[in-house]
Amino acid sequence: MRITNNVRHLLLFFVLCPGFWWGIINSTNVFREIGKSPHYFQGKLGSIYSYERTERIKATKNANVDLGLPGRLVGGFFFNEFTIVVDEFFDLTSFLSPRFFFQAGDGSLMSPPRTEPIPLVLFPAWVLGIITIVRKKNFGLLKILIILVFIPYILGQKNLVFLWPVMILYIFIAREGIMNIGNIKTKNNYLHLFVVYGVFVVLRSFYLLLR
Amino acid sequence: MKGIRLCPLLIVFILAFSFRFYKLSSYPVSLSIDEVGFGYNAYSIIKTGRDEWGMKMPLVFRAIGDYKPAIDIYLTVPSVYLFGLTEFGVRFPTALLGALTAVIFVMILFEFGLSRPASILGGLWLAVNPWHVHFSRGNFEAIIALFFLLVGVWSLLRWNKSMKNRYLSLSVMAFALSVWSYNAERLFSPLLFLILSFLLRGNLRVIIRNPKLLIAPLVILLIFITPYFYLGFFTEAIRSRPLSTSIFREAGLMDSLHRGTYVNWIERLLDNDIYLIFRHWAGKYLNYFDLRFWFWKGMGYTQPGDPDLGLFYIVDVIPILSGTYLVFSSKNKLFRAIAVTWLFLGPLPASLTMNEQHTIRSLTWLPFFGFAYASSIEFVIKNVRRLRTISVVYFALLAVNIAYFANLYFVHYPKYYSEYWQYGYKEIALYACGHIDEYNEVIITDTFGSLGPLNTGIPYAYVLFYCQYDPNTFLANGRRISKISFRRPDWPNDSLQKNRLLIGSPWDLDIQEIPMEAIIRVTYFKNKQRSFIYADTR
Numbered sequence: 001m002r003i004t005n006n007v008r009h010l011l012l013f014f015v016l017c018p019g020f021w022w023g024i025i026n027s028t029n030v031f032r033e034i035g036k037s038p039h040y041f042q043g044k045l046g047s048i049y050s051y052e053r054t055e056r057i058k059a060t061k062n063a064n065v066d067l068g069l070p071g072r073l074v075g076g077f078f079f080n081e082f083t084i085v086v087d088e089f090f091d092l093t094s095f096l097s098p099r100f101f102f103q104a105g106d107g108s109l110m111s112p113p114r115t116e117p118i119p120l121v122l123f124p125a126w127v128l129g130i131i132t133i134v135r136k137k138n139f140g141l142l143k144i145l146i147i148l149v150f151i152p153y154i155l156g157q158k159n160l161v162f163l164w165p166v167m168i169l170y171i172f173i174a175r176e177g178i179m180n181i182g183n184i185k186t187k188n189n190y191l192h193l194f195v196v197y198g199v200f201v202v203l204r205s206f207y208l209l210l211r
Numbered sequence: 212m213k214g215i216r217l218c219p220l221l222i223v224f225i226l227a228f229s230f231r232f233y234k235l236s237s238y239p240v241s242l243s244i245d246e247v248g249f250g251y252n253a254y255s256i257i258k259t260g261r262d263e264w265g266m267k268m269p270l271v272f273r274a275i276g277d278y279k280p281a282i283d284i285y286l287t288v289p290s291v292y293l294f295g296l297t298e299f300g301v302r303f304p305t306a307l308l309g310a311l312t313a314v315i316f317v318m319i320l321f322e323f324g325l326s327r328p329a330s331i332l333g334g335l336w337l338a339v340n341p342w343h344v345h346f347s348r349g350n351f352e353a354i355i356a357l358f359f360l361l362v363g364v365w366s367l368l369r370w371n372k373s374m375k376n377r378y379l380s381l382s383v384m385a386f387a388l389s390v391w392s393y394n395a396e397r398l399f400s401p402l403l404f405l406i407l408s409f410l411l412r413g414n415l416r417v418i419i420r421n422p423k424l425l426i427a428p429l430v431i432l433l434i435f436i437t438p439y440f441y442l443g444f445f446t447e448a449i450r451s452r453p454l455s456t457s458i459f460r461e462a463g464l465m466d467s468l469h470r471g472t473y474v475n476w477i478e479r480l481l482d483n484d485i486y487l488i489f490r491h492w493a494g495k496y497l498n499y500f501d502l503r504f505w506f507w508k509g510m511g512y513t514q515p516g517d518p519d520l521g522l523f524y525i526v527d528v529i530p531i532l533s534g535t536y537l538v539f540s541s542k543n544k545l546f547r548a549i550a551v552t553w554l555f556l557g558p559l560p561a562s563l564t565m566n567e568q569h570t571i572r573s574l575t576w577l578p579f580f581g582f583a584y585a586s587s588i589e590f591v592i593k594n595v596r597r598l599r600t601i602s603v604v605y606f607a608l609l610a611v612n613i614a615y616f617a618n619l620y621f622v623h624y625p626k627y628y629s630e631y632w633q634y635g636y637k638e639i640a641l642y643a644c645g646h647i648d649e650y651n652e653v654i655i656t657d658t659f660g661s662l663g664p665l666n667t668g669i670p671y672a673y674v675l676f677y678c679q680y681d682p683n684t685f686l687a688n689g690r691r692i693s694k695i696s697f698r699r700p701d702w703p704n705d706s707l708q709k710n711r712l713l714i715g716s717p718w719d720l721d722i723q724e725i726p727m728e729a730i731i732r733v734t735y736f737k738n739k740q741r742s743f744i745y746a747d748t749r
Contacts, residue, residue, distance in 0.1 A: 053516075060517045063623050071622070078615050083518040086525070090503040099497035103490065120493050124555065131539040204481040 013175045014168070016198025018205035019105070019117025023164040026110055033110075033161040044156035048088060049081070057083060092153045095163065096145075098123060101170050106159040112205035117160060117167055121197045122174040125190065129177030145169055215321050219331045220314050227310035227338035231347045235306055236298040239349050240625045240737060241632040244669050246350045247676040248274045250301040253287035255682040263675070265686050270438050271448040275669055277455070278448045282359075282392040283352045296679050301350050308358040309347025313338040315361045316578070320585050322368040323546040328592055333585035337577075339609075341510055341616045342522040346571060353574040356393035359385045360400055361578065364407070364549075371411050371545075376424050383428045387435035394452055395560035399575045402556060410548050456564045464491045496562035499576070504568050505531075511570075512619040514627055520619050522570065523580060524612035526605065534583030537590055546582070553579040629737035630661055636673040638734060639714050639743060644678035647694055650747070651710040654700045659716035661740035664699075671697050702746065711748040720744045 014020040023030065047053075057079050064075030102123045105111030118126075133141050148169060152162035160167065178194070181187040242250070252262045252272050262284075264273045272279045286304040294300035317334030321327065337343055347354050363385035370378035386404050389396040408415060418424045443449040458464055467487055473479040498504075506521035506528055513519045523531060535554070541547040557576025561569045595601060625634075643653045655674070658664040674680065674692055685692065700713035702720055706729075713720060722730070725746050732745040 056514075056516050057518065060513060060623070063626055064618070067622065074614075074618055078618060079518055086507065087518070090507045093502040096502075097497075098500050099494060103494045103497050114490075116490070116493075120490070123497065128539075131536055134536050135540060200481070200486075204486070207477060207481045 010172065010175060012195075013171050016195065016202060017118050017167075017171055018112035018115050018202050019101070019160060019164070019167045020171070021202065021205070022110060022112050022117070022160060023167075026161075029110060030161050030164070033157070033159075037155055040155040040157050044154060047156065049084060053084060054081070057081065092149065095149045095153050095158060095166070098126065100158070100163070101167055102126070106163075108159055110160040112201075113208040115201050115205040115208065118170055118174065119194060119198045119201050121194055122171070122178075125177035125194075126170060126174040127177065128180065129173035129175070132176050132180045133173065141169070141173075215317060215327055215330065219327070220317060220334075223313050223317055223331065223334040223338055224310055226335060227313040228307075230339055230344045231306040231309050234621075235302050235348060238621055238625065239632050240629050241634040241637060242298055242301060242673075242676070243349060243632055244275065244672060245279070246298075246301050247672040248272075248279065248669075249284050249287050249350050250291060250296055251672060251675045251682075252279075252284050253291040253301075254296050254676075254679070256284070256288050257292050259682050261682070261686075263682065263685065263690075271442055271446075273448075275672070276451070278451045280352055280356075280392050280394070282388060283350065283355050286355065287350065296676060302348065305350045305354045306347050309343060309354045310338075312343070312347075312354070312358045312361060315358065315365055316581055319361060319365045319368065319578075320582070322365060322372070323549075323582075324543050325546075325585050325589055326592065329585045329589035332588045333581050336527075336584050337581055339613060340523065340577070340581075341520055341620075342570065342574070343577060344616075345510060345620070346574060351571060352393040353395060353571050356389045356396040356400075357574055357577065359389035359392055360396060360403070360575070363389060363400070363404070364578075367404075367407055367411065371414055374414065374417070376427060379418075379424075380427045380431055383431045384435070387432065390439070391435065394456075395572050395575050397449075397453075398560045398563070399556065402559075403552070406552050406556075407549065410545060453563075456566075458488075458492060458495065458563060458565060461491075461565050464488065467491075492562060495564075495567065496558055498567055499558035499562065499573060501568070502528075505580075509568070509570060510619075512624040512627075520616055522577075524609060524616070526608040526612050527584065530587040531580055531583050533590075534585070534587035537586040538579075538583050541586065550579060550582040550586075553582065625737045627738060630659065630666060630742065633666075633668050633673070634736055635659070635734050635742040636668060636670055637677055639670065640673040640677035642732070642745065643674060643695060643712070643714065646712065649710075650694065650712045652708070653695045653712040654705060654714065655695065655697050656699050656715040656719050656743070657697050658699055658718070659742065660718075661736050661738060661742070664716060664718040671695075706746075706748045709748055713746045713748070714743055715746075716743060717741045720746055 061072075061075040061079040064071035064079075067074070100106070101116070101118045102120050103116050105115070105117050111117060133139075145166065148165045149163075152158060152166075155162060178187060178190050181190065248263075252274065255261060255263050256268070261267050262269050262272050262274075266273070270281050272281060272284055283304070286308075287301060290303040291300045294303060313334045316337045317330050320330035320333045325333070343354070363382045366378045366382035366385060370376075370382060386400050389400045439449065454460075464487070468484045469478070469482070470484065473482075504521065506523055506525050508519045509522040510520045538547060538550045538554075541550070553576070557579050558573050560575060561572035564572055566572075591601065592598065639655055643655060647653065655670045657668050657670050658666065659668060660666040671692060674695060675685065680692060699719045700715040702713065702724055705711060705713055706725075712731075722733075722741075722744060725744070729746045729748065730744060731747055733741060734743045734745075736742045
């Protein structure tokens with residue numbers, strides 16, 4: 001009974017997130033996009049150490065040329081291919097961006113039109129959820145998150161097709177955040193707010209789709 | 212627990228001071244429009260007791276129409292008096308208060324109950340933080356406002372512990388001064404004060420039961436708030452700048468609004484303007500929660516796509532992220548409540564303005580990251596073995612990060628962005644004033660840039676500043692500078708009149724059109740692109 005209630009509760013969270021519906025509505029397009037994965041993967045690999053990128057690093061390094069030998073040494077030390085690794089790391093983190101999930105979407109057909117994939121009111125809950133997961137040492141969940149976000153990163157596709165699983169996990173995390181609010185009254189109020197707002201954004205997204 | 216000794220505070224101050232004062236006159240490479248405005252208005256106050264518009268000891272300075280808060284300019288008055296109308300004179304107050312901010316931060320952390328080592332390291336972190344150092348080195352009101360804000364927070368925490376009324380009065384005054392110092396604090400400081408008051412409501416009840424204790428803080432509040440409300444309601448001084456930068460100036464938002472004209476009730480319900488504005492604002496707000504902005508691209512020292520620097524050093528990724536978790540998990544309820552509030556409230560003022568990820572408007576957010584960092588240090592000191600090894604590795608990497616920051620700040624940033632600091636106008640002003648007697652008229656362009664006439668400057672302010680133009684004469688001449696005009700010169704027409712000096716950008720004066728003997732000088736930006744051409748018609 002407890003498990004059933006939890007599943008029902010989780011389903012409610014999914015149902016009240018427009019992004020959840022868009023993955024189902026656009027399932028044909030999803031499979032089509034997944035079919036293009038090898039092509040995307042090749043493109044991403046080619047862009048990592050591209051000519052343009054390495055030329056930019058050289059140009060940055062050359063900015064130190066006027067300082068003579070010490071400048072060139074400093075430039076060579078700081079501005080080299082390692083900066084590409086750093087840049088790629090932060091590119092990876094950008095796939096976790098809360099703005100994408102809680103406000104913007106990807107702006108394509110795969111994303112609810114002019115509506116956030118996950119209701120914005122869940123953002124504070126998501127933050128609390130991350131804290132809760134770490135506190136409970138539920139690192140398995142975080143490992144799954146890293147794996148799930150690595151896939152769209154390595155394909156270079158920041159859209160809801162490849163980030164849909166991450167979105168599902170974000171919803172789960174936000175739910176964890178709300179459920180672990182200690183004060184019952186606050187928790188219930190937050191849930192009520194989420195339900196009202198969630199109904200609004202889901203209806204809105206379908207309205208804009210049909211308009 | 213006894214207080215922090217003077218020696219560590221002095222070390223924090225000296226480190227912060229050295230980061231902010233090293234070559235302060237030369238970097239940034241030029242005074243900005245705001246800085247010359249601050250400096251000249253301070254000079255005008257010294258000479259005449261009035262600002263550049265003739266207003267006697269104004270509470271808000273009209274300047275270039277953006278109505279600058281007064282505190283910064285009045286703080287610049289003694290500095291200009293002592294050091295002259297120079298780069299150092301203008302930048303000194305901000306650099307000094309920026310250095311003192313690191314000291315206040317140590318005291319705040321200690322008041323929160325963090326250990327001495329964690330508090331001191333938190334102060335050292337702020338002392339070398341690139342975000343804070345960068346803005347401390349120019350005359351930015353946000354630095355002064357943040358200083359007063361933190362003094363206000365510290366005094367309130369002190370009052371909470373000691374119940375000595377002078378701290379409450381000091382807190383009210385400091386919060387009020389922060390509001391008078393910068394636009395972001397006009398929203399942030401009152402909100403934070405209200406939240407802090409709520410969190411400390413237990414002690415507030417003691418005061419309410421003894422109303423005499425409220426007299427001094429209330430009088431101070433009235434002194435600061437009354438003119439503020441007057442200016443806000445009866446002049447455009449307070450609202451002018453927020454209105455000109457608010458998200459309601461963005462075409463992307465305004466074009467999407469219905470403004471009351473809905474097709475049907477469903478559209479009014481599901482596509483209403485309130486939601487559209489809320490969503491637009493949310494995008495700006497959430498855009499600040501970006502690891503790349505925090506640790507890799509925030510400072511914008513290089514060109515897009517190039518290696519850059521974030522608001523914090525890369526070596527602080529783990530301390531700050533783990534510290535954020537520790538803040539949320541802290542058993543210190545007051546610290547947790549204030550820090551979490553700061554996390555969510557910090558980007559609020561900046562998110563209400565047009566620009567994305569604005570580093571100066573979001574400076575109110577900085578203390579949260581310091582709290583996170585200090586919490587992380589506290590944890591490491593108490594729980595981690597091999598502290599010495601970790602310390603050595605951390606500080607070695609930090610030194611490398613600081614060297615990287617220095618290279619970007621002193622080499623790359625001036626090279627790529629000198630024109631955005633109006634580089635070249637100092638030379639123009641000095642040349643124009645130095646040779647004014649040789650010409651009937653000097654024409655100085657107000658539009659420039661290495662990629663095109665994309666930047667608009669306010670060259671008259673540079674002439675006033677560097678020529679130390681007499682404020683009385685300036686006002687008596689109807690805010691004109693004798694024999695100097697500020698417009699884009701046009702060689703074919705302007706060269707018809709003899710004895711004119713034309714100073715224009717390459718977009719104004721085509722060097723192919725002008726006879727070689729007429730070209731007196733050509734100057735360059737730090738990126739080696741031509742900046743200005745001096746040509747005379749003699």
